[in-house]
Amino acid sequence: GFASPDGAPAFLEQYNSTSEVKLFEAVDAEWNYNVNINDQTQAASEAAGIALSNFQAEQAVGAKLFEPSEITDTNLRRQVEKISVVGEGALSDEDLAALSKVNGDMQTAYSTATYNGKPLDPDLTATMASSRNYNELRDTWKGWRDASGKLMREDFKTYVDLQNEVAVLNGFDDMGAFWRAAYETPNIEQQFEAVWQEMLPLYEQLHAFVRRRLYQQYGDKVINLKGPIPAHLLGNMWAQDWLNVYNLVEPYAGYTRPDATAGLQQQGWTAEKMFHEADDFFGNMGLIRAPQAFWDKTMFTKPTDRDVVCHASAWDFYNRQDFRIKMCTEINQQDFVTIHHELGHIQYYLQYMDQPTVFRDGANPGFHEAVGDTLALSVGTLDHLYKLDLIGKPDENPQSDINYLMSVALDKIAFIPFGYLMDKWRWDVFSGRSAKTNLNQAWWDYRVKYQGVTPPLSRTEEDFDPGAKFHIPNNVPYIRYFVSVVVQFQFYEALCGASGHVGDLYKCDFNGSTEAGKMFGDMLKLGSSVTWEDALEKMTGTREMSSASLVKYFQPLLDFLTEQNTKNNEVIGWPDYSWEPPTNT
Numbered sequence: 001g002f003a004s005p006d007g008a009p010a011f012l013e014q015y016n017s018t019s020e021v022k023l024f025e026a027v028d029a030e031w032n033y034n035v036n037i038n039d040q041t042q043a044a045s046e047a048a049g050i051a052l053s054n055f056q057a058e059q060a061v062g063a064k065l066f067e068p069s070e071i072t073d074t075n076l077r078r079q080v081e082k083i084s085v086v087g088e089g090a091l092s093d094e095d096l097a098a099l100s101k102v103n104g105d106m107q108t109a110y111s112t113a114t115y116n117g118k119p120l121d122p123d124l125t126a127t128m129a130s131s132r133n134y135n136e137l138r139d140t141w142k143g144w145r146d147a148s149g150k151l152m153r154e155d156f157k158t159y160v161d162l163q164n165e166v167a168v169l170n171g172f173d174d175m176g177a178f179w180r181a182a183y184e185t186p187n188i189e190q191q192f193e194a195v196w197q198e199m200l201p202l203y204e205q206l207h208a209f210v211r212r213r214l215y216q217q218y219g220d221k222v223i224n225l226k227g228p229i230p231a232h233l234l235g236n237m238w239a240q241d242w243l244n245v246y247n248l249v250e251p252y253a254g255y256t257r258p259d260a261t262a263g264l265q266q267q268g269w270t271a272e273k274m275f276h277e278a279d280d281f282f283g284n285m286g287l288i289r290a291p292q293a294f295w296d297k298t299m300f301t302k303p304t305d306r307d308v309v310c311h312a313s314a315w316d317f318y319n320r321q322d323f324r325i326k327m328c329t330e331i332n333q334q335d336f337v338t339i340h341h342e343l344g345h346i347q348y349y350l351q352y353m354d355q356p357t358v359f360r361d362g363a364n365p366g367f368h369e370a371v372g373d374t375l376a377l378s379v380g381t382l383d384h385l386y387k388l389d390l391i392g393k394p395d396e397n398p399q400s401d402i403n404y405l406m407s408v409a410l411d412k413i414a415f416i417p418f419g420y421l422m423d424k425w426r427w428d429v430f431s432g433r434s435a436k437t438n439l440n441q442a443w444w445d446y447r448v449k450y451q452g453v454t455p456p457l458s459r460t461e462e463d464f465d466p467g468a469k470f471h472i473p474n475n476v477p478y479i480r481y482f483v484s485v486v487v488q489f490q491f492y493e494a495l496c497g498a499s500g501h502v503g504d505l506y507k508c509d510f511n512g513s514t515e516a517g518k519m520f521g522d523m524l525k526l527g528s529s530v531t532w533e534d535a536l537e538k539m540t541g542t543r544e545m546s547s548a549s550l551v552k553y554f555q556p557l558l559d560f561l562t563e564q565n566t567k568n569n570e571v572i573g574w575p576d577y578s579w580e581p582p583t584n585t
């Protein structure tokens with residue numbers, strides 16, 4: 001027999017008050033580990049995580065006493081259904097301890113790895129961004145993978161088995177299915193594939209244009225104009241965005257260079273100033289400014305006296321007053337954009353903080369990733385960077401506009417296949433579609449197929465290259481960033497409309513528009529109390545992820561790329577897909 005639905009409000013009331021305390025304790029212990037990595041803080045964080053998992057498992061038992069269909073209030077019913085999800089606490093104590101330990105060990109291994117005594121942040125990242133020496137880039141690329149991913153291969157296999165055990169105990173086929181359930185959309189994988197196919201032509205044109213410029217820079221021994229691009233030449237450790245090779249691919253030399261890094265450094269901007277400037281952008285739209293506790297407790301820069309997790313993140317302490325960012329900020333445009341990304345998470349926290357705790361989440365994980373990036377599209381416009389005195393007065397001509405669109409494409413378009421393949425690879429590992437004896441080969445098959453990049457050195461199953469990317473050892477799903485690239489242009493177009501913008505979409509700066517701020521805030525307040533389709537419709541009028549806004553934004557660049565590639569008789573794509581660069585250069 002089920003508990004009477006009349007008991008649901010009391011059950012939810014006790015859940016909300018106790019869960020705030022339990023969540024705070026777990027988040028606080030995890031924060032203390034992230035900002036001070038050692039055996040004690042790692043163990044304390046694992047223990048607090050286990051306690052939270054056990055709390056959620058107990059509460060799920062209580063929630064399951066209700067028959068959801070008997071709860072007529074759909075908001076209450078949705079809360080009960082979310083609390084009914086047991087999660088990791090479904091594991092035996094022994095298996096839960098093992099999963100916590102293997103996660104903790106992989107996280108620590110990643111965040112403390114060094115090559116030649118240098119950490120990823122900021123040293124190896126800076127080398128991959130600025131070096132134009134083929135062999136130096138290759139050695140750094142290999143050195144990081146030997147120091148990070150390679151050492152985690154066996155732990156990762158243990159992680160996969162335990163994660164799948166959690167999934168099965170929660171009624172899913174495997175952990176990939178459990179992760180995808182966050183979207184509450186039955187055919188979500190087909191939707192992902194559909195938007196990927198829509199954006200592929202744009203990616204292929206950019207890939208061909210960039211390959212030609214790298215051919216001119218590095219020569220025909222290491223670049224095949226019909227093949228994939230060596231993965232270490234794109235300015236980023238994972239070739240996931242190509243912003244740092246802008247200078248090699250600039251369409252029109254001598255016109256406005258859309259890069260604020262020089263301005264930030266010459267004007268002596270500090271990390272705090274970058275954060276305050278970004279917070280002002282949210283505030284000037286009528287969105288919520290970060291509270292005092294944020295400024296008191298945030299970690300703005302990398303400490304010199306201890307190990308920390310440098311990969312940026314934004315934290316909700318679930319007490320409606322303590323929200324923090326942890327970031328090893330460098331003074332450059334990419335970090336200025338990342339600050340907006342992280343403050344976007346904080347904005348979502350602030351907007352939904354009065355929701356019941358189970359609704360303090362993005363409408364889907366991609367929405368959470370899209371908030372800050374949507375505003376950053378406005379901040380990064382030439383007019384806005386000029387307003388901030390970070391670049392000179394931009395030229396009003398098509399050449400400068402193409403230069404600008406190229407810089408945005410090197411960030412957003414280049415990213416799309418990487419955002420897609422990271423979880424396609426993991427879904428295949430969880431489902432067993434790719435065998436544990438074939439992890440690295442399966443990874444590179446997708447890297448060639450979707451991204452058109454190839455390793456600078458031959459790889460074996462002794463390597464474990466996925467482990468060299470933060471989200472794999474840190475158990476963070478990734479398709480959220482693919483979703484974010486798509487929906488952030490839908491959000492941007494909607495906010496531009498609300499702000500009264502007319503003319504080219506890519507020139508829209510909705511800075512100061514309280515109409516845009518209200519449109520955004522009204523959607524963010526909902527948290528996960530409604531489905532993402534409902535939230536999207538509220539803001540944009542459509543219930544579907546659609547690449548139409550992105551394609552519309554980049555249309556002038558697509559025309560330019562198609563014209564250039566046709567003129568150069570470029571081969572579009574990488575039909576010589578099995579070509580590999582020589583390893584003895």
Ligand SMILES: O=C(CCC(O)(O)[C@H](Cc1ccccc1)NC(=O)c1ccccc1)N[C@@H](Cc1ccccc1)C(=O)O
Pocket residue numbers: 240241311312313314315341342345368369373474476481
């Ligand atoms: O990983 C990040 C930014 C970090 C974060 O803000 O997404 C962070 C990742 C994280 C860290 C620790 C535990 C879990 C997730 N996510 C958050 O801080 C977060 C996640 C969900 C809700 C609220 C905050 N960006 C991705 C993709 C990306 C996004 C945007 C621009 C460039 C690149 C990357 O760097 O590969």
Ligand SMILES: [Zn+2]
Pocket residue numbers: 341342345368369
């Ligand atoms: Zn994020």
